[in-house]
Amino acid sequence: xxxxxxxxxxxxxxxxxxxxxxxxxxxxxxxxxxxxxxxxxxxxxxxxxxxxxxxxxxxxxxxxxxxxxxxxxxxxxxxxxxxxxxxxxxxxxxxxxxxxxxxxxxxxxxxxxxxxxxxxxxxxxxxxxxxxxxxxxxxxxxxxxxxxxxxxxxxxxxxxxxxxxxxxxxxxxxxxxxxxxxxxxxxxxxxxxxxxxxxxxxxxxxxxxxxxxxxxxxxxxxxxxxxxxxxxxxxxxxxxxxxxxxxxxxxxxxxxxxxxxxxxxxxxxxxxxxxxxxxxxxxxxxxxxxxxxxxxxxxxxxxxxxxxxxxxxxxxxxxxxxxxxxxxxxxxxxxxxxxxxxxxxxxxxxxxxxxxxxxxxxxxxxxxxxxxxxxxxxxxxxxxxxxxx
Amino acid sequence: xxxxxxxxxxxxxxxxxxxxxxxxxxxxxxxxxxxxxxxxxxxxxxxxxxxxxxxxxxxxxxxxxxxxxxxxxxxxxxxxxxxxxxxxxxxxxxxxxxxxxxxxxxxxxxxxxxxxxxxxxxxxxxxxxxxxxxxxxxxxxx
Numbered sequence: 396x397x398x399x400x401x402x403x404x405x406x407x408x409x410x411x412x413x414x415x416x417x418x419x420x421x422x423x424x425x426x427x428x429x430x431x432x433x434x435x436x437x438x439x440x441x442x443x444x445x446x447x448x449x450x451x452x453x454x455x456x457x458x459x460x461x462x463x464x465x466x467x468x469x470x471x472x473x474x475x476x477x478x479x480x481x482x483x484x485x486x487x488x489x490x491x492x493x494x495x496x497x498x499x500x501x502x503x504x505x506x507x508x509x510x511x512x513x514x515x516x517x518x519x520x521x522x523x524x525x526x527x528x529x530x531x532x533x534x535x536x537x538x539x540x541x542x543x544x545x546x547x548x549x550x551x552x553x554x555x556x557x558x559x560x561x562x563x564x565x566x567x568x569x570x571x572x573x574x575x576x577x578x579x580x581x582x583x584x585x586x587x588x589x590x591x592x593x594x595x596x597x598x599x600x601x602x603x604x605x606x607x608x609x610x611x612x613x614x615x616x617x618x619x620x621x622x623x624x625x626x627x628x629x630x631x632x633x634x635x636x637x638x639x640x641x642x643x644x645x646x647x648x649x650x651x652x653x654x655x656x657x658x659x660x661x662x663x664x665x666x667x668x669x670x671x672x673x674x675x676x677x678x679x680x681x682x683x684x685x686x687x688x689x690x691x692x693x694x695x696x697x698x699x700x701x702x703x704x705x706x707x708x709x710x711x712x713x714x715x716x717x718x719x720x721x722x723x724x725x726x727x728x729x730x731x732x733x734x735x736x737x738x739x740x741x742x743x744x745x746x747x748x749x750x751x752x753x754x755x756x757x758x759x760x761x762x763x764x765x766x767x768x769x770x771x772x773x774x775x776x777x778x779x780x781x782x783x784x
Numbered sequence: 785x786x787x788x789x790x791x792x793x794x795x796x797x798x799x800x801x802x803x804x805x806x807x808x809x810x811x812x813x814x815x816x817x818x819x820x821x822x823x824x825x826x827x828x829x830x831x832x833x834x835x836x837x838x839x840x841x842x843x844x845x846x847x848x849x850x851x852x853x854x855x856x857x858x859x860x861x862x863x864x865x866x867x868x869x870x871x872x873x874x875x876x877x878x879x880x881x882x883x884x885x886x887x888x889x890x891x892x893x894x895x896x897x898x899x900x901x902x903x904x905x906x907x908x909x910x911x912x913x914x915x916x917x918x919x920x921x922x923x924x925x926x
Contacts, residue, residue: 518861518862521860521861522860522861525860529826529884530794530795531794531795531796531797531800531826532794532825532826532883532884533884534792534794535791535792535793535794535908535914536872536884536885536886536914537791537792537856537859537860537861537863537864537867537870537872537886538856538860538872538884539856539858539859539860541858542854542856542860542872545854546852546853546854546872546873546874547852548854549852549853549854549897550851550852553852553897594857595855595857596857596858597854597855597856597857597858597872598854598855598857599854600854645874645884646874646882646883646884647826647882651851651852651874
């Protein structure tokens with residue numbers, strides 16, 4: 396297989412206002428994110444010849460990317476609407492990078508947004524997200540999305556003695572970083588006790604173990620490494636990309652505690668020629684706190700069963716061995732559904748461009764971003780770097 | 785609007801219709817491959833082990849154990865609000881396959897991983913009956 400390593404770079408990245416954004420619908424947020432990313436890269440829309448979007452729940456379209464192209468009045472030669480839940484972002488960046496490396500197009504805009512907070516009622520948002528369950532063999536039992544993930548949390552606790560306090564430590568770690576991020580939706584510091592005292596949603600998950608419901612969008616501009624030097628900000632190179640797909644429905648998972656992050660991480664590290672110890676900053680998909688523990692283990696940042704202690708010891712703080720979810724993550728920054736991972740990507744780019752202000756990880760040279768979609772189903776890992784090799 | 789909120793009623797597909805018909809008769813069915821002997825759930829047109837399409841229906845003993853579970857304190861919709869708190873579990877059947885279900889007829893706080901459970905059936909419409917599970921009383925465990 397040909398390696399993508401160092402062939403493609405991100406040259407623009409931006410996010411919209413997040414949280415409650417009632418003055419923009421999902422389509423407008425998607426376009427606003429695109430506009431901001433093009434401004435960041437210093438390019439005009441005529442220079443975009445590839446477009447990747449994901450569908451919205453609040454304003455769905457049959458052919459979403461075509462609608463966004465039409466709205467922007469751009470006429471790409473590569474136009475794709477991707478859909479793999481939280482894994483969508485990195486999976487579609489993987490596809491777009493492949494297209495650029497193969498000469499299909501030169502400059503790809505990846506823009507994704509949704510308005511789950513103000514564009515849908517609470518009941519609509521819950522039902523829409525829970526429809527990820529199997530329509531015959533899961534949904535009739537009334538599972539919520541937190542309930543699906545609670546099944547995994549319980550399994551990890553049973554297998555490794557992981558505690559509710561360790562789950563809570565994940566939320567606390569993210570919130571510390573959100574407090575330093577002016578655009579984050581939730582910035583007030585929380586303690587482990589606050590998490591444990593918050594309302595039980597689906598045992599053992601409390602309200603503060605669950606990610607936010609948000610409006611928001613984010614976008615990046617991707618181009619070939621050769622062209623990447625001509626942009627205003629330091630290019631961020633794609634060094635590794637990998638995916639792993641193990642199931643769609645949690646009742647069909649072959650393991651509840653080991654995920655396809657093992658495969659996606661291995662593939663990305665192998666392409667990059669790097670290992671977990673080489674990563675300076677990580678953005679790890681955190682739709683619910685137990686997910687982070689399983690991913691940290693499966694990506695090789697700690698041994699199986701030890702991620703709870705790892706986070707509890709403060710290793711994921713800005714001064715820890717693996718600064719993680721430095722924008723606050725889905726738990727504290729924002730989570731507008733399928734586009735959620737976009738913010739991990741823009742944050743990784745911001746960190747590697749050394750533009751993260753108070754939350755900057757000093758001298759960050761390499762970043763790992765990991766997304767998963769479904770219920771621990773589709774995993775995608777990217778490794779990014781300031782240097783091409 | 786169409787009256788009080790109703791729990792979700794699945795729509796059988798051609799390859800699952802026989803399974804739902806089994807539930808209607810209070811029989812929990814599994815597919816068994818006549819070529820390699822693999823037992824599987826959910827119903828498919830192929831054996832996931834050997835891709836054979838020669839599958840037959842076998843009745844499950846309807847017993848299994850709780851692999852993992854959660855207690856839903858927040859209902860997914862108004863239709864389930866009356867059941868709160870309700871238990872969602874993954875149940876591994878004695879024959880091997882795993883399925884999602886509710887654990888009923890017990891205190892949700894009494895449910896535990898590894899608990900032995902047996903199937904029972906809840907009629908949801910004329911066509912659709914759903915398999916649920918309840919704890920097997922200790923005296924009856926085999």
